Amino acid sequence: MAEVRYENASRIYPGSEIPAVNELNLDIDDGELLVLVGPSGSGKSTALRMLAGLEFVDQGSVYIGENDVTLSPPQDRDIAMVFQNYALYPSMTVAANMGFALKQQKVPKAERMERVREAARILDLEEYLDRKPKNLSGGQRQRVAMGRAIVRKPQVFLMDEPLSNLDAKLRVQTRTELADLQARLGVTTVYVTHDQVEAMTMGHRVAVLKDGVLQQADRPRTLYSKPVNRFVAGFIGSPAMNLIDTDVTSEGVAIGTLGLTLDPSVSSALTAQDDREVTVGVRPEHLKLSTAGLPGEVTVVEELGSESFVHVTVEHRGEPLVLVVRDAGETTTTRGDIVHVDVAGPTHVFENGGARLGE
Amino acid sequence: MSGGAAAGGVVGKGGPKSFLLGVLAWVVGLVFFFPVFWMVVNGFKTEEEAAADPSLIFDPTMEQYDEVTAETTGLLGFGEAFSNSLWAVAISTFFVMLMAVPAAYALSIRPVAKWRDVLFFFISTKFLPIVAAILPLWIIARDLDLLNTRLLLIVLYTAMNLPLAIWMLRSFFSEVPRELIEAAQIDGASIRGQITSVILPIVAPGLAATALLCVIFAWNEYFLAVQLNNAGGETVPIWVTGNVSTRGNFLAKLSAASTLATLPVVLAGWIAQKRMIRGLAMGAIK
Amino acid sequence: MAATASRSEAVKKLQRREAWRRRIPLLPALLFTIVVTQVPFLFSLWYSLTEWKIVPPEPRQFVGVDNYVDLFDSRFFREAVWTSILMTVFAVLLSVILGTLIALLLDRKFFGQGFVRTLLITPFLIMPVVAGLVWKNQMYSATFGVFNWVIEGLGFDRIEFVSRWPLWSIVIVLVWQWTPFMMLIILAGLQGQSASVLEAARVDGASPRATFFQITLPHLRPYLELGVLLGSIYLIQVFDHVAVITGGGPGSTNVPYFVFQRSIGGGWQFGLASAYSIVVVVASIIIATFGLRVLSGLLEGEDPA
Structure with a gap:
């Protein structure tokens, strides 16, 4: 568990003049759930992927805890990520999916199984451990993706629109469960969504981005009652x-x-x-x-x-x-x-x- | 056959037009298959029957099969040709896949800077006529004492199939969802781990289709085999042509030999046809 | 300032390492291909500038571009080039057209669909040498051929197909073998067509004919291009069928067979034959440039990071 810091971090895609993320400065506290929200093309996913190491940081730095991870590959960052489409390995069982990262870290099999089972218990997945992802419902897949992240006990959770493939009712229910789980585990979490309701209900703080520029990062209530500009005012609230x-x-x-x-x-x-x-x-x-x-x-x-x-x-x-x-x-x-x-x-x-x- | 066509009208959308199109498909299929059918039939005839007017009424005999598989001293035997072919095909296909899998990875999932140019280079080598290379190959092989060896064919078949394999595998790799690779990276998998644990299980059907195509082309290859290997390490196609004789009737014997020569690849192709459809085009066009 | 400098250095080092990490998996295939395909080509280039007959052995002499002058004067070479062009164009076009029609026929439910498809793909799996021999001896042959049996049964005289139409005798076998291949590609294209688009067209009141020409055919375009490209690559190199069916009889000697005849096939004029193959390579490169343009069309818009 650690805090996360973006320092003047920019990402300029090759062949593009305009930065996808422009000099982002953001501090995320240890154990905090910070939501990055914005319309499509606002750079929220790019910002998350910079933290994951999946996107190159052209200028500035990114820190996890005390470490400058700006140039580290994803493998070395001790992070876990939940993808929008879950990115479950189709050829592996639920248990193998959840244990894959531990296997890469050469964790002994017995301990691996123990940790997978523990995570499965938390997420109510115990009876599905031997199934393949294609034999699971959308909600179950989402939980497996979560399980794969929590098994690792990483420094930071990264979540890229993890609920957007669920139907409306399940989304609302999972939203609460996810927020509760995050609070219980106390792992610093960066959460990307385009849905401002999701952002407002889940985030300890919400950072609004537009065209790669951070507009405002505040507690939901402040964001609602004191929007710093016209864009935030119009974006937040429904x-x-x-x-x-x-x-x-x-x-x-x-x-x-x-x-x-x-x-x-x-x-x-x-x-x-x-x-x-x-x-x-x-x-x-x-x-x-x-x-x-x-x-x-x-x-x-x-x-x-x-x-x-x-x-x-x-x-x-x-x-x-x-x-x-x-x-x-x-x-x-x-x-x-x-x-x-x-x-x-x-x-x-x-x-x-x-x-x-x-x- | 006619019974099948009649049933086609029932299963299809109905109506005489649909029925007729079903019948037409059957007719076309049978016309295309006829030469193969005829070859197989003639293989079970005596030479006299095969040379007589075409007829389906005859006493099937294994005589020709016994004769073509019999070993004669001084002549290329069936067993030897098959084992030569098997070696050349299996080992070359193995090496093709061994080199094509990482190359396809480097052209799709984590591409090198000029991946398009590299891919074009590979494909462009397929445009170079083999005849243009056969003379120097012949000289080089002669100087290296490789003429008439299996090793030479293995090397050449590997080179012959490598571009096609890279091209097909690259397309399959491009279809692997990017998030899966990213998830594997975040989970700490090395490049080899990503390929073996995540990518290969997903592209397995494509891998099979690609390998099968390599096997087909290598098994059926004649030009290089006959030019560079006509006195040792000869393969099945050379053995087949050895059954054409200038004196006496040879039709039945040739048919039996042809049937034996084509059987392995035809069976493999039949079994894997659905994967081939996926592999040939769905993979080839992203 | 110092921090910036060290960072940009670290980035450079990292990028270099990353570039190599990306290149390494490619190297075995690339080096192998270069050695096996490009090195012989360079040898060919050198041979083509020499006068060199190895059976009976004669010393090699440097003659400059003489071989090239000779070959452009050669009527036989021009004929071989023309035969190659005809053979490839006819075989590719006919097999693409037939393959498309058959694919359309197969892309609908009827009894025994899978079985008919199995029958149809078989010719592609047949060894070219066997295909040539079977057609020559059991289909075309004036003595044993099924065709002539039918023709005679209809009351006509027997025809020596192969000597009468040598080029077409070969083209028909090529079409027989490559139509299934084209059919497979087009079939995959048809199956990849989205059902909702077709339904939308039907709801919009498009006739089956309009649907085919305005929706299906444009959708099939990349598949057709791929078929033409792969077909051309293989068909321009046809050797086996020529060797087995006509043995290079008049009007059927294409360039591959021609080069073979002048060198290891009995001519043993390696210098001259090399010049032939260099010309073929140059011509192929010109054709390939067109082919590759098609290819880049296929790869358009696809750009993995």
Whole structure:
């Protein structure tokens, strides 16, 4: 078990000008579960593979514990990895799959078997030890892949979208089990996903990447309540935050005719600069349907049972604009209704370049 | 045969068109097989019967088989030719695979920088006509005292089949999911460990198809064998042609010899045909 | 600064070692191939510049490009080249076309499908020498041949196929042997076709004919190219069939057989024969360049790290 450190680490693929991962600086504590999240092409998998030794580090360094592993081959890094498609060796039994790494380390057979059985017990795989991967269900295969990682007792677990091949229900269930297992074993884990819900529910901290650049690495709650820029604000949260481009006037900022009350730190930042256009962000749960406020027409109602999301088309700067508003589960609103939208919580303001204004 | 074709209409999608296409497939298959069938049939006839008008009504005899397998002093015997062929084919195929497996690895899974150029080089040697090399080979072999030895054929058959084997194996290796190799690397496996524990079990069908093709080409090879080995270490194809005689009828004897000569490869090919389909094309085109 | 320098040195060392680690598995095959195929070629090049007859033994004399001048004057050589071209082109084209048609016929369910496929692949497995002998003596032959028995039965005169159409007698046997090979490749291509694409075409209302020409055929293209490429590689080298069927009779002597005749086959003019083979090599390289272009098409877009 060890901490992991990326120091100005970059990966530039041959023949490409733009780095796939650009000067990444990230410290991961011992025992922490850090999630790397971002859209496809954000460099999250590349960053993970740099740590695995499967991708060359062109600039900067990568440390595991005290060791600079930047130039070490994967074999020498004492890491275990769970792949998206599990990468189980098809010709070997479950037991052989799980014991393969130990066999490479020349661990005696008896000890090997003991450790495989122990891992199988943890993962509820004991009765499948003699099966081949092709005779297992998707969920069982996923557990074997996990087992192969934990048998080794490595310094770091690397997980590359390990749940994305499971069906939705199993994914949610396994997510919890996996987080629990990680906490019990206390092994430092770097976890890659494109699913922000997975990132938010599992990560002790979440690092958001975009175009190879780290945007923000924070606890999930901070990421949600204080996104550092427009991208993170829009990426984290489902349904996404309403983001509205608007002009700054002497009265402050407004959505349509609805003036916004801003945090003092934001208003002072607004006057301090010349920029006349900003982006206002409001999460759906911080908007409400009310009797007063900005009028609009309901175009879509998404009923999820416990809550519903109402899409309201309002007029903003002379053009139609859709706002998503959270409403009660048993809403009476239907398509075609004329409603009023009001703000019922914190708002975020981002400057033209995307960076957050104020606290 | 007609019964089979009739049943084809039932199993197929039905309709007269489907039925007719089934019948057509049977007809084409039988037409293509006919020369082989005729060869086998003639091998069981007497020379007189084989020389007479074609007929399927005759008393099958093993006479020709006894005669072609009988050892005659001074002539190339059946046993000797078979053992020469067996040695040349088995050992050359073994060496082909021994060199082609690591080479294919170095052209696909962890490729050298200019893997395309190297692959082209290997294939391009197949474009060079063997006749262009036969003269110097003959001279070199003569000077090294290798003319008329099994060793010479082993070396040449290895060179002859190596490019094809590398080409096919490379395609199979490219189909091994990359993550599997990466998983093996992370699990601490060396290159040899990756090949023997992870890659080879996956590509085993392709390996078999490749080896089989090498066996077919080496077993059937005549040109090099007859040019460089016509006085020792002669192989089965040379033995077959030895049964053509200029005097008297030889058709039945030749048929029996031909049947014996082709049997091993034909049987192997029949057994492995599904793998061959995979091996020839599915592997060859990624 | 110092740290950067030592790092870049370490990286260089590592890359060198990695490059060699990648090269080593390749070396045995590469060295072996170079020694066995390229060295004789260099010898050939040298021989071709000499006048050298070894039976009866005569001293070798350097004659420069004389052999090349002679061979381009030789009507027989030009004929051999032409025969080679005809033989290869006809055999490859016919076997690809027939192989495709038969593959289409086999790529549908019918009774005894596996058995018919087994019958069809058999000719490819037959030893070329045997194929040649069987066809010559039991199919074509005017005395014993099945063909002539049928022809006579129909009331016509017996025909000496081999002496009447020497080239075609050989081409037909080649097509007989190589059609199964092409069929196997195309069959694999057909089986690799995604069923959902075909279903989509049917849902879109495409006729079977349109489906074949607009979906199946483009899908088969790389397989057809591969068939043509491999077929050409082997068929341009045909020797056994010529030796057994016509023994180099008029109009059927292709270049391999021609070179053989002029050297170990009895001519023993090694200098001249070497010049022939060098010309063949050069021609092959030109053809191969086209072939390899096809090949790079096949490898396009594939780039393992």
